[in-house]
Amino acid sequence: MSRGRAADRLLALAVWVSVLAVAAVFFWILGSLLWSGMGRVTWAFLTTAPRDAGRAGGIGPILVSTLLILGVCMAVSLPLGLGAAVLLSEFAEAGSLFGRAVRRSLDVLAGVPSIVFGLFGTALFCQALGLGYSIFAGGLTLACMVLPILIRATEEGFRSAPSEYRRAAAALGMSRASALWHVLLPAAAPGLLVGLVLGMGRALAETAALLFTSGYVDRMPESLLDSARALSIHIYDLSMNVTGGDPNACATAVVLVALLLAVNGLAAWMTGRWLSRRVLPA
Amino acid sequence: MSGTDGSTFLRMENLGLAYHGKPALEGVDLEIRRGAITALIGPSGCGKTSLLTCVNRLIDLVPGARAKGKVEFQGRDVLDPRADLFALRKRIGMLFQRPNPFPLSIRRNLELPLREHGLRDRAELAATVERTLRDVALWDEVKDRLEKPALALSGGQQQRLCLARALALEPEAMLMDEPCSALDPLASGAVEDLIVSLRGRVTVLIVTHNLAQARRIADDVALLWLQDGVGRLIERGPAAAFFAQPKEEITRAYLSGERG
Numbered sequence: 001m002s003r004g005r006a007a008d009r010l011l012a013l014a015v016w017v018s019v020l021a022v023a024a025v026f027f028w029i030l031g032s033l034l035w036s037g038m039g040r041v042t043w044a045f046l047t048t049a050p051r052d053a054g055r056a057g058g059i060g061p062i063l064v065s066t067l068l069i070l071g072v073c074m075a076v077s078l079p080l081g082l083g084a085a086v087l088l089s090e091f092a093e094a095g096s097l098f099g100r101a102v103r104r105s106l107d108v109l110a111g112v113p114s115i116v117f118g119l120f121g122t123a124l125f126c127q128a129l130g131l132g133y134s135i136f137a138g139g140l141t142l143a144c145m146v147l148p149i150l151i152r153a154t155e156e157g158f159r160s161a162p163s164e165y166r167r168a169a170a171a172l173g174m175s176r177a178s179a180l181w182h183v184l185l186p187a188a189a190p191g192l193l194v195g196l197v198l199g200m201g202r203a204l205a206e207t208a209a210l211l212f213t214s215g216y217v218d219r220m221p222e223s224l225l226d227s228a229r230a231l232s233i234h235i236y237d238l239s240m241n242v243t244g245g246d247p248n249a250c251a252t253a254v255v256l257v258a259l260l261l262a263v264n265g266l267a268a269w270m271t272g273r274w275l276s277r278r279v280l281p282a
Numbered sequence: 283m284s285g286t287d288g289s290t291f292l293r294m295e296n297l298g299l300a301y302h303g304k305p306a307l308e309g310v311d312l313e314i315r316r317g318a319i320t321a322l323i324g325p326s327g328c329g330k331t332s333l334l335t336c337v338n339r340l341i342d343l344v345p346g347a348r349a350k351g352k353v354e355f356q357g358r359d360v361l362d363p364r365a366d367l368f369a370l371r372k373r374i375g376m377l378f379q380r381p382n383p384f385p386l387s388i389r390r391n392l393e394l395p396l397r398e399h400g401l402r403d404r405a406e407l408a409a410t411v412e413r414t415l416r417d418v419a420l421w422d423e424v425k426d427r428l429e430k431p432a433l434a435l436s437g438g439q440q441q442r443l444c445l446a447r448a449l450a451l452e453p454e455a456m457l458m459d460e461p462c463s464a465l466d467p468l469a470s471g472a473v474e475d476l477i478v479s480l481r482g483r484v485t486v487l488i489v490t491h492n493l494a495q496a497r498r499i500a501d502d503v504a505l506l507w508l509q510d511g512v513g514r515l516i517e518r519g520p521a522a523a524f525f526a527q528p529k530e531e532i533t534r535a536y537l538s539g540e541r542g
Contacts, residue, residue, distance in 0.1 A: 173371035
């Protein structure tokens with residue numbers, strides 16, 4: 001066997017080992033979660049309130065709180081993110097000082113640890129704005145966290161739309177606004193969806209930032225100004241503060257992972273549908 | 283020439299263009315006759331496309347580009363910063379080198395600009411879509427798949443769709459930037475026939491590299507040439523005289539293939 005072929009085989013081996021190692025870790029986590037938690041995930045678990053500090057009962061109010069926090073986060077970050085992305089990609093000239101400064105700050109912001117966002121959220125939303133521990137405060141804090149990811153992904157989406165569309169629209173006497181809305185936005189939709197999924201993933205998985213902002217009351221929230229507990233905090237609380245809470249922590253984790261996978265799947269399906277309707281031959 | 287009444291549609295006076303202060307085009311005086319097909323010819327890089335995009339101010343989209351001089355259209359200067367660009371571009375449409383339909387359905391491609399310019403009535407929209415698609419001989423090919431993506435069409439079909447999209451706005455003139463050069467010979471021929479069919483109805487200013495095409499379709503011809511790095515108008519005139527007895531030495535050399 002020549003040395004070249006040996007090197008090729010070694011490379012192939014190394015690549016396969018790395019892939020298998022990564023895949024193994026993923027399946028290990030998933031497997032152990034399912035093994036210890038799946039049996040407890042029933043309709044009753046999803047809909048009833050926790051009892052005995054979460055050892056017994058279900059996660060109904062926590063599921064509702066999580067979706068509410070996520071809802072506030074998305075309702076705030078989507079329009080802001082879209083606006084900022086449009087500004088960066090369509091109105092700030094490429095390479096301008098302003099554009100570069102904003103982009104750089106967003107990249108730095110995206111890497112800031114979530115606990116820092118939590119502290120910031122407590123100071124601004126809970127205390128300065130007087131929202132206290134609430135779904136609102138938690139959602140707004142998450143929005144701050146998610147915005148940099150959302151903006152950058154959406155901006156990339158707009159940038160990847162060929163400039164021919166802009167020229168074509170302008171040559172037809174269309175305003176910039178309607179070119180954006182009717183032509184570029186659909187073309188940028190896949191990028192927007194990617195940003196949305198990444199952002200929602202980060203928001204759903206967030207624990208540290210919510211601990212100080214939405215709190216950990218596990219009752220069913222009655223308004224957006226109520227303190228509420230998110231799934232990730234429930235998991236944290238059950239496994240760290242409640243003896244005998246591990247089984248339900250695992251079950252909650254299964255629900256959280258399922259939710260994440262569902263968001264991912266939904267986004268992929270929507271992108272596919274969108275593309276097939278607008279771009280690709282059906 | 284058939285269908286042209288000889289009146290002036292548009293007049294360029296001492297038109298010039300610079301990119302970031304570096305002149306690309308200078309001193310162009312050119313009259314475009316109403317209803318005629320005027321071909322802009324010349325070697326690549328001599329500013330033909332730049333000249334074209336001064337007429338509908340698409341040049342505004344290019345950072346650092348600055349036009350000077352005058353483009354007189356219906357008693358007004360197109361280059362006036364206060365000019366109504368939306369109205370201007372509705373009246374003077376454009377066809378690009380590469381077909382550029384929007385990534386939408388065939389129907390939406392045609393309806394979008396119409397809606398933008400205020401046509402809302404569904405029946406009228408549908409009628410205009412059919413009429414313009416028939417105009418470009420595309421109706422029979424696409425009538426059963428109007429809701430399908432325009433990007434699924436062939437290159438030639440896409441270019442005809444783009445022509446239909448522009449014609450739907452009932453422009454008085456069409457600017458065309460080598461509209462056949464990215465197409466195969468058959469599709470190119472079909473688009474060329476369509477351009478000829480516009481004679482008399484729509485004023486056409488077409489950039490072409492293809493001398494044979496200019497000979498076949500043009501009523502008037504203008505030759506641009508690069509002199510000291512700047513594009514200048516060398517010669518212009520009715521096609522027959524231009525090709526038979528060119529006045530300038532450069533034109534003669536270009537037409538005979540000695541230069542260019």
